[in-house]
Amino acid sequence: MLIKKPSDIKSSEITDKKVYLNRRKFIAAATASGTAIAAGLGVSRWLTASGETQSGAKLEGVIKSPFSTNEPMTPYKDVTNYNNFYEFGTDKYSPASMAKSLKTRPWTVAVEGEVKRPKVYDIDQLIKISPLEERIYRLRCVEGWSMVIPWIGFPLNALIKLVEPTSKAKYVEFITLYDPRQMPGQHSSVLKWPYVEGLRLDEAMHPLTILAVGLYGEVLPNQNGAPIRLVVPWKYGFKSIKSIVKIRFVEHQPITAWMRAAPNEYGFYSNVNPEVDHPRWSQARERRIGEFRKRPTLMFNGYGDQVAHLYSGMDLRKYF
Ligand SMILES: Nc1nc2c(c(=O)[nH]1)N[C@H]1C(S)=C(S)[C@@H](COP(=O)(O)O)O[C@H]1N2
Ligand SMILES: [Mo]
Numbered sequence: 001m002l003i004k005k006p007s008d009i010k011s012s013e014i015t016d017k018k019v020y021l022n023r024r025k026f027i028a029a030a031t032a033s034g035t036a037i038a039a040g041l042g043v044s045r046w047l048t049a050s051g052e053t054q055s056g057a058k059l060e061g062v063i064k065s066p067f068s069t070n071e072p073m074t075p076y077k078d079v080t081n082y083n084n085f086y087e088f089g090t091d092k093y094s095p096a097s098m099a100k101s102l103k104t105r106p107w108t109v110a111v112e113g114e115v116k117r118p119k120v121y122d123i124d125q126l127i128k129i130s131p132l133e134e135r136i137y138r139l140r141c142v143e144g145w146s147m148v149i150p151w152i153g154f155p156l157n158a159l160i161k162l163v164e165p166t167s168k169a170k171y172v173e174f175i176t177l178y179d180p181r182q183m184p185g186q187h188s189s190v191l192k193w194p195y196v197e198g199l200r201l202d203e204a205m206h207p208l209t210i211l212a213v214g215l216y217g218e219v220l221p222n223q224n225g226a227p228i229r230l231v232v233p234w235k236y237g238f239k240s241i242k243s244i245v246k247i248r249f250v251e252h253q254p255i256t257a258w259m260r261a262a263p264n265e266y267g268f269y270s271n272v273n274p275e276v277d278h279p280r281w282s283q284a285r286e287r288r289i290g291e292f293r294k295r296p297t298l299m300f301n302g303y304g305d306q307v308a309h310l311y312s313g314m315d316l317r318k319y320f
Helices: 011-029 032-040 094-101 156-163 201-205 257-261 304-311
Strands: 108-113 119-122 133-140 145-155 171-176 196-200 210-215 229-231 244-250 285-288
Touching: 133 210, 133 229, 145 156, 156 201, 156 210, 171 201, 196 201, 196 257
Parallel strands: 108 244, 145 285
Antiparallel strands: 108 119, 133 145, 145 210, 171 196, 171 244, 210 229
């Protein structure tokens, strides 16, 4: 099985987070108030005395998933400081600081459209519909880099079963918060806002598709898409839409933010495929963050055994 036994975990993976947090503690200790707070509380709580719902709070009772990879995880500091989140700027380093001001409570997710039980879920209610699982997945960005991230979340299909799609529901559309006062990148016209993504209903129902609410044992940092984001590990990273406020079941294929911006470069499916290049660069290889030498990109990002059947008979050059 793919479940990681404690003996399989490299000590570098275990120490990385501690070392990083100690460094953060050290920085905080430079300010008077930081010192007092850092002294009394556990590493993941000291930043956020206000409790469970804040980024950095520890998530309890998380079960390990058999769908996890046993590859070494990307260091916490890279996962949380090298981000694509255009609502907070187009460079990789700005979301870590710019997204601090995003208010993730109160937060609701409206589930609507072609479903028998449409509902506006409060985020704290939504998190409880299914047991939280740790899923260590590869994430392959269309730009040519990749990471291995220990997400915490639950299968999207748990939510889909609750709302009961009608026979007309063929696709699922996901929509990010639109609030330019909180998301200054939305003043720029680099994309048409809000960010929109979509999946075919069978892709959305696939057991690998999750809604993530945490990573590395903690509530999701804002820059990673708090309070709730999609993770579809066999597709390019941009399909994994962040900070979702609406999930809509529809009859027709949604037009996603990236298709709208550059339809010849970003298709609806966007399955990781080393044989179909991006018009402006090859997708044959990738750089795993933290590694020097490039490695070959795997078909469906290495999840082919689980997902290839979804696309049997489809021309993946046409449906890219
Ligand atoms: N709303 C929104 N979601 C988004 C993006 C974005 O700019 N806005 N960037 C996407 C891209 S290109 C990638 S690679 C992943 C990055 O996720 P991470 O920063 O948690 O690694 O988020 C995706 N989700
Ligand atoms: Mo990406």
